[in-house]
Amino acid sequence: ETGVTQTPRHLVMGMTNKKSLKCEQHLGHNAMYWYKQSAKKPLELMFVYSLEERVENNSVPSRFSPECPNSSHLFLHLHTLQPEDSALYLCASSQVPGASGGTDTQYFGPGTRLTVL
Amino acid sequence: KQEVTQIPAALSVPEGENLVLNCSFTDSAIYNLQWFRQDPGKGLTSLLLIQSSQREQTSGRLNASLDKSSGRSTLYIAASQPGDSATYLCAVYGNKLVFGAGTILRVKS
Numbered sequence: 001e002t003g004v005t006q007t008p009r010h011l012v013m014g015m016t017n018k019k020s021l022k023c024e025q026h027l028g029h030n031a032m033y034w035y036k037q038s039a040k041k042p043l044e045l046m047f048v049y050s051l052e053e054r055v056e057n058n059s060v061p062s063r064f065s066p067e068c069p070n071s072s073h074l075f076l077h078l079h080t081l082q083p084e085d086s087a088l089y090l091c092a093s094s095q096v097p098g099a100s101g102g103t104d105t106q107y108f109g110p111g112t113r114l115t116v117l
Numbered sequence: 118k119q120e121v122t123q124i125p126a127a128l129s130v131p132e133g134e135n136l137v138l139n140c141s142f143t144d145s146a147i148y149n150l151q152w153f154r155q156d157p158g159k160g161l162t163s164l165l166l167i168q169s170s171q172r173e174q175t176s177g178r179l180n181a182s183l184d185k186s187s188g189r190s191t192l193y194i195a196a197s198q199p200g201d202s203a204t205y206l207c208a209v210y211g212n213k214l215v216f217g218a219g220t221i222l223r224v225k226s
Contacts, residue, residue: 033214041218042216042217045214107163109160110159
């Protein structure tokens with residue numbers, strides 16, 4: 001399997017649930033990213049990991065908790081979400097750490113469509 | 118704070134037309150600019166990446182230009198096809214990657 005994969009592709013959860021989104025990249029990259037895409041709004045960068053270390057947290061509420069156990073895997077743990085958190089969550093990876101001036105292209109996964117009831 | 122604007126927000130054209138999508142950004146201190154395509158419910162596919170020192174990039178029927186000093190980029194699509202129907206996103210790399218809201222393109226057969 002190649003590229004960037006995300007699971008699950010669709011997720012429906014209640015506000016009291018705890019769930020996790022998973023991203024895996026098979027490109028040998030050393031930086032990974034979480035983005036949020038809400039309806040009719042630009043993609044918003046949430047978190048950046050470079051060499052498994054978090055280098056950016058873009059003012060994201062604490063109900064979103066990222067985890068990067070190694071350079072190939074990235075998780076987004078969700079708890080006590082709100083209906084306005086419903087969105088498409090996209091993971092991306094790149095060869096060069098992009099937090100301080102990305103110069104290499106980012107490769108995106110297909111996203112997880114999250115619905116919070 | 119970098120802001121990226123894409124015009125038009127939506128575009129519907131008959132098959133075969135040449136078309137231009139516009140992107141403007143407020144802070145010219147960028148490393149590069151990238152155009153992506155997004156199909157409904159799918160992730161992003163990179164189309165063209167223009168380094169800040171370059172003026173344009175071409176791939177098949179696509180040509181992207183960059184005028185860093187004026188904060189503008191255009192994506193030119195020649196001889197449009199129904200398969201080109203998608204949302205086209207412009208993104209600029211400065212301190213971080215900042216996206217525009219996209220242009221929704223529909224090419225009618």
